[in-house]
Amino acid sequence: MPDPRPSATVETICERIWLAIAERRLRPGARLKEEQLAEIFEVSRARIRQAFAMLERDGLILLVPNRGACVAEPTIDEARDVFFARRAIEGRVVERLCARIDAPGIARLRAHVEAERAAHAARDRSAIVRLSGAFHLLIAELSGAGYLQQVLRDLISRTSLITAVYQPQMVANCGPDEHADLVEAIAAGHTARAVALMAAHLDHVERDIDLQGAADPPRDLREALL
Amino acid sequence: MPDPRPSATVETICERIWLAIAERRLRPGARLKEEQLAEIFEVSRARIRQAFAMLERDGLILLVPNRGACVAEPTIDEARDVFFARRAIEGRVVERLCARIDAPGIARLRAHVEAERAAHAARDRSAIVRLSGAFHLLIAELSGAGYLQQVLRDLISRTSLITAVYQPQMVANCGPDEHADLVEAIAAGHTARAVALMAAHLDHVERDIDLQGAADPPRDLREALL
DNA sequence: GATGCCACGATTGTCGACAGGAATGTCGTC
DNA sequence: GACGACATTCCTGTCGACAATCGTGGCATC
Structure with a gap:
């Protein structure tokens, strides 16, 4: 039978990650692997990537080409x-x-x-x-x-x-x-x-x-x- | 033989579209179809989509779910x-x-x-x-x-x-x-x-x-x- | 023993294809 | 003849897989 729950939206994913950072469950510098998050939220990597783009825009994470994402460490x-x-x-x-x-x-x-x-x-x-x-x-x-x-x-x-x-x-x-x-x-x-x-x-x-x-x-x- | 030119980057695409808007070659309200632009810039739709996300962030285009993108018409x-x-x-x-x-x-x-x-x-x-x-x-x-x-x-x-x-x-x-x-x-x-x-x-x-x-x-x- | 090189593994970047949704054109009915 | 429902068609949204790139560990060499 198909999963009755709708898949998490990009906004939901951003919200969850934001909350995790604000509550210090995710420490600055922590790496965020796309596939790992895709598995956690039960979505494809493409959606995680969208969320990453928004979070980077908000300065919450740092996105390095070919290196992935990590929680930002503001100076x-x-x-x-x-x-x-x-x-x-x-x-x-x-x-x-x-x-x-x-x-x-x-x-x-x-x-x-x-x-x-x-x-x-x-x-x-x-x-x-x-x-x-x-x-x-x-x-x-x-x-x-x-x-x-x-x-x-x-x-x-x-x-x-x-x-x-x-x-x-x-x-x-x-x-x-x-x-x-x-x-x-x-x-x-x-x-x-x-x-x-x-x-x-x-x-x-x-x-x-x-x-x-x-x-x-x-x-x-x-x-x-x- | 492979194409010697590297494919256009997201920044290049944004720049080109921005210039087209600033120079009034693209009128406000003009629709921007993903596939059409993908063909013009000789890249896949995914990259166009990234460019759209950036342009929307800058307020240059309007992105409507399931409706696509069009040049913004600021009031x-x-x-x-x-x-x-x-x-x-x-x-x-x-x-x-x-x-x-x-x-x-x-x-x-x-x-x-x-x-x-x-x-x-x-x-x-x-x-x-x-x-x-x-x-x-x-x-x-x-x-x-x-x-x-x-x-x-x-x-x-x-x-x-x-x-x-x-x-x-x-x-x-x-x-x-x-x-x-x-x-x-x-x-x-x-x-x-x-x-x-x-x-x-x-x-x-x-x-x-x-x-x-x-x-x-x-x-x-x-x-x-x- | 230290250093430089190479190959492997892991992770990201990219692409093509399929599915879902909205607008439009057409047909049947009132 | 006009209105409403349906089918069609286009476009976007999403996904899975492939290719490129980088970090890391082992190995040969100095």
Whole structure:
């Protein structure tokens, strides 16, 4: 009899791999063999290859010709790059959002923060990571900046990988309080304060990265020996 | 005897299609059949499919499941989105560049402007489009904002398509003068002036789009008949 | 004993063919 | 004569297999 289950879509495969990386089940540098994954997901190699192309685009994996794929190992410099981009983009996005926020938008933001609080209370790490990223995406969506929303989706994926690499024990101070303050500033129409809060929030996250990263042993052999 | 020429790479195919769109040899909405292109480039459909994935990522073509690919037709709103993103990103990039510009960087910028002048003098439309985009990419490269450089590469591709759609007769005022002024402001270390010039430059380009766009007939059938 | 070369195994890149789905043209019926 | 259902045809989506390439281990040589 034929398999009643439909075969996994490319999106599903990407999601699963992304989750595995975010939850540190897949360590940076780990090799990803096409045939192996094809067997795991019960699909052909062609579909795995499509998923690889998307994951490489998001900076989650590194694709070397004739060498295959491995989980990316972002350097400190690349991490700084990501946060520079996020400050540049999200600053303008918040600014724009303050100029066009409406009641339904405020309600959605507050509901999201509540969901984040619930995830924190339940110690659901997977949900915390997902919701924290989704909060920033929601701000971009409500701001009406369609293209920057796509870019931000990319940046948030990379941020997840960076925190996975450089924050081994998931520091607890990344709570939803800063998000809540930001929402209230937006709701009150305090543009300058909202922009400043967003900048401070991103600086805060980046600072945690730097502290951990400095203590982390170098993963690249060349960097370890030079 | 075997064909001595190596088969076209994915990059080559993307480049050729991009050029065809930028030079208006491929009109927005034109369908792109896989097999047809496979025959033209003398490669298999798989490689065309890879190229399609890249071109869709850059927003140059639209990929509809089970329907195939066609040259994208950016709406006015999407065009505004692109310029909003460019203002947000390039403003910060110029700011950063002013803080770390050095003599070799200034030399490269001036040399590039000279190349643009030469292309204008030679009325080489293809080179003009290419160099104009490359100028903005060069600024991003020199600023050291690696990630935003990638994003900007994307945005410049989309801008090329937008100008191809909404500027049928290639307005001539998009000359290299504004680029030259910008370079000199950067060289002089006038950060605020450089940022203002970049913003004005992008506003200028966007305004030309809007004027032309309003005069353009609607391309969507529903919008044409409503 | 160390080093350079060669062959083997493994993995990726590519291709051709088959199957599935959507749009179009045609026929039968009201 | 017009509408709806069906068959056809084209195109895309997917798969399995073959060919090219790279890393690795063994072997001969210095």
